[in-house]
Amino acid sequence: MALLDIKVYGDPVLRKVAEPVTEFGPELEKLAADMLETMEKGDGIGLAAPQVGLSIRFLVIGLPEEVDGERTMRILTMANPEIVAESEELATCEEGCLSLPEINVQVDRPEAVTVEYQDLKGEKRVLEAEGMLAVVVQHEMDHLDGVLITDYLPPLKRTLMRGKLKKLSEQ
Numbered sequence: 038m039a040l041l042d043i044k045v046y047g048d049p050v051l052r053k054v055a056e057p058v059t060e061f062g063p064e065l066e067k068l069a070a071d072m073l074e075t076m077e078k079g080d081g082i083g084l085a086a087p088q089v090g091l092s093i094r095f096l097v098i099g100l101p102e103e104v105d106g107e108r109t110m111r112i113l114t115m116a117n118p119e120i121v122a123e124s125e126e127l128a129t130c131e132e133g134c135l136s137l138p139e140i141n142v143q144v145d146r147p148e149a150v151t152v153e154y155q156d157l158k159g160e161k162r163v164l165e166a167e168g169m170l171a172v173v174v175q176h177e178m179d180h181l182d183g184v185l186i187t188d189y190l191p192p193l194k195r196t197l198m199r200g201k202l203k204k205l206s207e208q
């Protein structure tokens with residue numbers, strides 16, 4: 038496994054609409070392992086391929102969870118995810134992003150979503166997500182369309198944050 042370089046706000050790759058994944062197999066498996074390691078090192082719970090400079094529709098999630106009193110981690114690797122159903126109810130969460138260090142934004146998103154995707158072998162799968170998992174998967178899917186949490190800021194807050202963002206983009 039290898040640590041990958043995380044692209045920060047201002048890098049144009051973060052604003053691109055990513056291309057579908059068409060090749061499955063060992064190379065994608067290696068990318069998934071490297072992205073999970075990079076995510077964990079950065080204390081993140083999700084990472085999308087554009088954040089490591091690859092404009093493809095691929096993301097990883099590593100969400101701590103407790104099963105029968107034991108702390109484990111739920112790991113998901115998703116290629117070409119599509120939301121096929123979402124709840125009308127919204128939930129608000131204060132989100133951070135490894136590409137936007139030290140910035141948190143309150144984002145409203147559907148509380149629950151159903152996502153169709155392909156696994157590392159290209160097999161079709163369905164994820165029913167709610168709670169934190171729904172937040173993470175929607176956040177990471179935004180990255181595949183070039184959308185960042187700061188895009189959800191109301192105009193006044195965005196204006197107030199302009200200096201901070203400019204600094205980030207100049208790093």
Ligand code: CO
Nearest residue numbers: 133134135136
């Ligand atoms: Co992010």
